Amino acid sequence: MGNLSQLVYLVPLFPLIGFLINGLFWKRMPKNLGGIIGCVAILISFVISLGIFLEVKSPAYHDEPKILFDFIRSGDFYIPFAFQVDALSSLFLLIITGIGFLIHVYSTSYMHHDEGMVKYFAYLNLFVFFMLLLVLGANYVIMFIGWEGVGLCSYLLIGFWFKNRDYTNAGKKAFIMNRIGDLGFLVGLLLILFNFHTLSYHEFFDKLHSPQSVVPTSTYNWIAICLFIGAMGKSAQVPLYTWLPDAMAGPTPVSALIHAATMVTAGIYMIVRSNALYDLAPMALNLVATVGLITALLAATMALYQNDIKKVLAYSTVSQLGFMFLALGVGAYTTGVFHVMTHAFFKALLFLGAGSVIHAMGGEQDITRMGGLRKKLPITYFTFLIGVLAISGFPFTSGFVSKDEILMAVYEHNKLYFYLAAFAAILTAVYMFRLLMLVFMGGFRGTEDQEHHLHESPAAITFPLIVLAIFSLVGGFVQLPHLFGGHDFLNEFLAGAKIPAFVHEDASTAMKEMTLFGATVVGLLIIFIGTRKAFAVKQFDGNYTGFRKVLANKWYVDEIYDATIVRPMEAMSNVLDKFAEKKGIDGIVNGVGKTVKWGGDRLRLLQSGQVGFYIFIMVLGIVMLFTLSFFWIK
Amino acid sequence: MDIYDILFWILSAFAVGCALGVILSRNPVNSVMFLIGTFFAISGHYILMNAQFLAIVNIIVYAGAIMVLFLFVIMLMNLNADVEPQKGQLVQLAGVISGGVLFLVILASIKTAKTESIDKTSTDIGLIADLGKVLFTRYVLPFEISSVLFLSAMIGAVVIGKKEETKSVSKEDESEMKQFL
Amino acid sequence: MPVNSTHYLFLSLLLFSIGIMGALMRRNAIIIFMCIELMLNAVNLLLVAFSKIYGDADAQLFVFFIMVVAAAEVAVGLAIIVMMYRKVHSVDINILNRLKH
Numbered sequence: 053m054g055n056l057s058q059l060v061y062l063v064p065l066f067p068l069i070g071f072l073i074n075g076l077f078w079k080r081m082p083k084n085l086g087g088i089i090g091c092v093a094i095l096i097s098f099v100i101s102l103g104i105f106l107e108v109k110s111p112a113y114h115d116e117p118k119i120l121f122d123f124i125r126s127g128d129f130y131i132p133f134a135f136q137v138d139a140l141s142s143l144f145l146l147i148i149t150g151i152g153f154l155i156h157v158y159s160t161s162y163m164h165h166d167e168g169m170v171k172y173f174a175y176l177n178l179f180v181f182f183m184l185l186l187v188l189g190a191n192y193v194i195m196f197i198g199w200e201g202v203g204l205c206s207y208l209l210i211g212f213w214f215k216n217r218d219y220t221n222a223g224k225k226a227f228i229m230n231r232i233g234d235l236g237f238l239v240g241l242l243l244i245l246f247n248f249h250t251l252s253y254h255e256f257f258d259k260l261h262s263p264q265s266v267v268p269t270s271t272y273n274w275i276a277i278c279l280f281i282g283a284m285g286k287s288a289q290v291p292l293y294t295w296l297p298d299a300m301a302g303p304t305p306v307s308a309l310i311h312a313a314t315m316v317t318a319g320i321y322m323i324v325r326s327n328a329l330y331d332l333a334p335m336a337l338n339l340v341a342t343v344g345l346i347t348a349l350l351a352a353t354m355a356l357y358q359n360d361i362k363k364v365l366a367y368s369t370v371s372q373l374g375f376m377f378l379a380l381g382v383g384a385y386t387t388g389v390f391h392v393m394t395h396a397f398f399k400a401l402l403f404l405g406a407g408s409v410i411h412a413m414g415g416e417q418d419i420t421r422m423g424g425l426r427k428k429l430p431i432t433y434f435t436f437l438i439g440v441l442a443i444s445g446f447p448f449t450s451g452f453v454s455k456d457e458i459l460m461a462v463y464e465h466n467k468l469y470f471y472l473a474a475f476a477a478i479l480t481a482v483y484m485f486r487l488l489m490l491v492f493m494g495g496f497r498g499t500e501d502q503e504h505h506l507h508e509s510p511a512a513i514t515f516p517l518i519v520l521a522i523f524s525l526v527g528g529f530v531q532l533p534h535l536f537g538g539h540d541f542l543n544e545f546l547a548g549a550k551i552p553a554f555v556h557e558d559a560s561t562a563m564k565e566m567t568l569f570g571a572t573v574v575g576l577l578i579i580f581i582g583t584r585k586a587f588a589v590k591q592f593d594g595n596y597t598g599f600r601k602v603l604a605n606k607w608y609v610d611e612i613y614d615a616t617i618v619r620p621m622e623a624m625s626n627v628l629d630k631f632a633e634k635k636g637i638d639g640i641v642n643g644v645g646k647t648v649k650w651g652g653d654r655l656r657l658l659q660s661g662q663v664g665f666y667i668f669i670m671v672l673g674i675v676m677l678f679t680l681s682f683f684w685i686k
Numbered sequence: 687m688d689i690y691d692i693l694f695w696i697l698s699a700f701a702v703g704c705a706l707g708v709i710l711s712r713n714p715v716n717s718v719m720f721l722i723g724t725f726f727a728i729s730g731h732y733i734l735m736n737a738q739f740l741a742i743v744n745i746i747v748y749a750g751a752i753m754v755l756f757l758f759v760i761m762l763m764n765l766n767a768d769v770e771p772q773k774g775q776l777v778q779l780a781g782v783i784s785g786g787v788l789f790l791v792i793l794a795s796i797k798t799a800k801t802e803s804i805d806k807t808s809t810d811i812g813l814i815a816d817l818g819k820v821l822f823t824r825y826v827l828p829f830e831i832s833s834v835l836f837l838s839a840m841i842g843a844v845v846i847g848k849k850e851e852t853k854s855v856s857k858e859d860e861s862e863m864k865q866f867l
Numbered sequence: 868m869p870v871n872s873t874h875y876l877f878l879s880l881l882l883f884s885i886g887i888m889g890a891l892m893r894r895n896a897i898i899i900f901m902c903i904e905l906m907l908n909a910v911n912l913l914l915v916a917f918s919k920i921y922g923d924a925d926a927q928l929f930v931f932f933i934m935v936v937a938a939a940e941v942a943v944g945l946a947i948i949v950m951m952y953r954k955v956h957s958v959d960i961n962i963l964n965r966l967k968h
């Protein structure tokens with residue numbers, strides 16, 4: 053096992069094989085076999101990832117890029133197909149394959165009644181493959197390949213039930229929104245290539261720190277902002293976030309894997325990977341923090357009055373992603389990664405729990421028709437409760453530790469940002485407890501038929517829930533504040549990948565720590581009582597008036613986009629179609645055809661069929677060429 | 687003016703004169719004879735330049751085999767000056783003028799080329815042993831491929847020259863068969 | 868003036884131009900074919916001259932290969948002319964204007 057990291061190509065290879073088998077034979081393959089192939093492929097990857105993680109952990113490890121083959125070689129421009137195995141990528145490997153495996157297992161049961169189940173597993177494996185490529189690449193090109201690949205899989209899986217027009221539209225929306233961000237990313241890459249003549253992480257970061265580099269700060273800012281635009285699209289930040297709530301059209305495990313735990317965190321990964329660049333671009337870093345904060349607040353308010361169980365979780369994801377960017381923006385890179393990890397645990401848990409509820413309710417997603425499911429779905433209820441506590445920041449759960457660290461880091465940076473972020477955190481607890489109360493407490497509000505069918509989900513669904521619940525509970529202990537006897541394991545580990553940590557453990561912060569701790573406990577208690585009173589009810593119609601209606605309609609952002617961007621674009625396209633296309637381009641094309649036909653009619657007369665004449669013309673041509681060369685070429 | 691130069695001028699005059707004879711004589715048989723004369727002159731040039739092997743091959747292959755083939759075909763078709771198709775005066779004039787213009791133009795463009803003096807002592811390059819060494823080492827692949835070319839040319843010539851009667855013969859056979867039946 | 872490379876260039880060019888003139892002037896397919904042979908030989912002469920000047924055997928081998936190709940070409944070309952004569956009882960290339968259609 054000593055040199056397992058040399059075999060890192062096996063990690064993405066197995067999901068690829070799984071995709072090929074399932075993708076090529078999905079029409080003929082039995083459902084169970086397809087599910088087993090999909091799960092086993094990810095399980096093998098997970099085991100190898102675990103070995104690699106343990107190897108990377110040892111102090112003797114050196115993270116040289118592992119070159120597999122030449123990808124592009126042109127002159128002095130060289131891009132190898134290389135993997136970078138260091139602390140950061142090995143951590144992401146574990147998250148992707150670990151949670152990926154649990155969600156695959158979950159899917160075997162959740163998707164069992166779907167006729168396209170094998171195809172679904174093929175897509176899911178392909179997604180894992182691209183995601184692994186994204187985090188493993190040793191240069192931005194490989195990352196970009198994975199980046200586009202996960203976008204494709206996201207599109208395929210959102211529109212998985214393609215018979216429903218709304219779902220395919222949601223897929224298209226996600227794809228187009230991502231495209232806007234990807235363009236920014238691509239421009240950023242080209243700027244890097246133009247200014248530094250390399251796209252490999254090692255060379256790029258070395259050049260950043262070398263004293264010879266004469267690139268002005270504004271260039272750093274532009275590159276960083278362009279990369280961040282890419283992250284905005286992929287990680288659903290304001291203003292490109294609207295695709296993520298719509299992406300809930302896909303199957304629930306997909307929402308858990310792609311739109312909560314892994315893909316949407318690609319933007320965070322990218323910025324953490326480029327931390328050397330962002331440290332040189334203070335303006336871009338401020339932008340990251342501001343956008344993250346706005347997203348966290350806005351999405352939290354939108355989540356307050358949603359009636360769709362998955363929409364609540366979707367906005368919650370957007371909001372949590374905002375928190376992560378806020379952490380990155382204030383320079384606490386390891387904290388951002390830490391929150392990615394804990395968020396992956398509890399958000400995947402919440403989504404899978406929601407899936408279990410939807411499964412039990414026979415496809416019903418409207419929380420106004422649920423209620424009182426606590427007794428019928430005890431395991432789901434208990435694990436969901438743990439998820440809610442974790443995301444709300446209940447003391448000593450994983451969410452508490454990571455969010456606490458973010459807030460501390462923001463406090464050091466800017467007091468105003470701290471209060472706004474704290475407010476967003478409170479909102480998080482409010483909407484999560486509202487969801488919990490509406491779904492599991494109070495009385496049942498659905499039809500009798502649904503009540504009759506309520507049942508706890510099978511083991512393939514509850515097993516991932518339990519595992520994730522355990523991790524949501526204890527996942528924070530890798531970075532527990534010193535005050536509570538913890539140790540910064542994660543910071544030390546990530547230091548191996550040269551990622552700067554935010555250190556907040558000194559005597560002066562103990563007071564703030566304690567304040568925060570106390571405030572959390574009291575706040576959560578108040579929220580619990582308040583939401584219990586308001587939402588654990590027998591009757592709930594889900595209609596809102598006044599300002600609540602604005603929130604329930606998501607601040608009308610979709611409508612604003614529609615009016616300001618989509619409609620003018622359509623109008624412009626119509627005009628261009630009428631005039632530029634029909635008259636201009638068609639005219640040119642037809643004109644070329646007509647000219648050629650006319651000329652051909654004239655030139656045809658030259659074709660006398662007399663060989664002698666042809667020779668004559670040939671000789672004349674040679675004479676002309678020689679004459680031209682004689683006069684023009686000195 | 688040494689013997690090399692004298693021979694050069696004599697051979698050149700002979701070659702050009704014979705070449706003009708090729709295109710000017712009305713009888714195709716005479717054209718062939720003039721062309722053979724041109725080839726002999728060129729072979730003389732080869733010997734002058736110590737390319738003895740090529741000179742011999744030129745005489746055997748061109749003057750011998752190829753021209754005999756031409757002569758054979760002309761005699762087979764019974765061509766002579768009387769049946770020789772003639773172009774109009776204007777067309778002929780155009781041909782001469784355009785050929786002459788080509789000559790002048792290329793002449794003008796190579797006039798400024800660097801002049802290389804010729805080493806008039808004899809060398810071993812053109813000897814068959816030297817050429818053979820190069821031919822069977824560096825050029826062995828083209829040499830082998832040329833054998834394939836010959837084979838395909840042979841088959842092609844046979845196929846093209848063959849009379850297309852097989853089909854009609856088989857039809858006759860069929861009718862004969864019917865008569866028997 | 869002693870003979871040098873320019874003389875050979877001119878001689879070769881002269882023979883080549885005569886070949887071109889012949890191809891343009893005559894209508895007999897066989898004569899045109901012979902003119903093409905003349906042009907090939909003009910080029911061969913120049914190649915041998917350069918071989919002599921630069922002391923390199925490669926040019927002579929090229930001449931050798933040109934002869935090989937010419938022999939094959941003559942075999943096929945004469946077969947075509949014989950075939951054509953058999954069809955139209957003439958070697959006049961102006962009769963062969965089917966390419967027009």
